[in-house]
Amino acid sequence: MPETAALKADCASCFGLCCVALTFTRSADFAIDKAAGDPCPNLQPDFGCGIHDRLRPRGFPGCSVYDCFGAGQRISQVTFGGRSWRDEPATARPMFAALPVMRQLHELLAYLTEARGLEAAGELHGDLEAAFEETDRLAASDPGELLQVDVGEQRGRVNALLLRTSELARAAVPGKKKDRRGADLIGAKLKDADLRGANLRGAYLIAADLRDADLRLADLIGADLRDADLRGTDLTGSLFLTQSQVNAARGDAATKLPSGRSRPSHW
Known part of the structure; x- marks a missing residue:
């Protein structure tokens, strides 16, 4: 490549x-409506973003993730x-x-x-x-x-x-692993939950409380983590967690991220 x-x-x-x-649709993610093919009004002549360092306060968190x-x-x-x-x-x-x-x-x-x-x-x-x-x-x-x-x-x-x-x-985690593939866990109370090696592929974890949960070696491919509370959460070695998913969640200095993922500036 x-x-x-x-x-x-x-x-x-x-x-x-x-x-x-x-396409941008005016919502919690975008401050404006914009059709596909139309340049965002914040796009600069050099193709940079005029509000890149303040996307969230200006109403464009969708761009930041x-x-x-x-x-x-x-x-x-x-x-x-x-x-x-x-x-x-x-x-x-x-x-x-x-x-x-x-x-x-x-x-x-x-x-x-x-x-x-x-x-x-x-x-x-x-x-x-x-x-x-x-x-x-x-x-x-x-x-x-x-x-x-x-x-x-x-x-x-x-x-x-x-x-x-x-x-x-995930076989490295002993015992039976939780299978919540595609589960509706929106707003779920999962503080301190033991989710080691869990299958959370495609799970809806929007605004879920995952504070201090253990998600080591959990499969998170496609999981929706928008506004999920990851403060103190251990994501060490979690599988297929993208930076975009991390950016969409909330965390803190105590959140443990897998290798190659960065702590977002808004945490």
């Missing part, structure tokens, strides 16, 4: 794609070869349409990268490597081919591997 396609957003190398391509997994700079600098939609308006429509496709592929690449680094999943490393290479090959498609990629099909193949990876990793 080329250097410009790193799996962390590099906004300085992107043409502000998320600020233009995506969005993560393209490096898709923006790959589209800008690789797929379209550094040609911006402002300089070449004909690139705008295909460039904006490419963002959600590339973002999903890069999200899969990020999960596969984490899975390949898990010692417990050693028996799957060959399959994980092959899935990574195939997903990256799809992401390297030219603009026309990229829009024809069946992301759902690729997600299905990768997800089967990630499920097996999760099972192998």
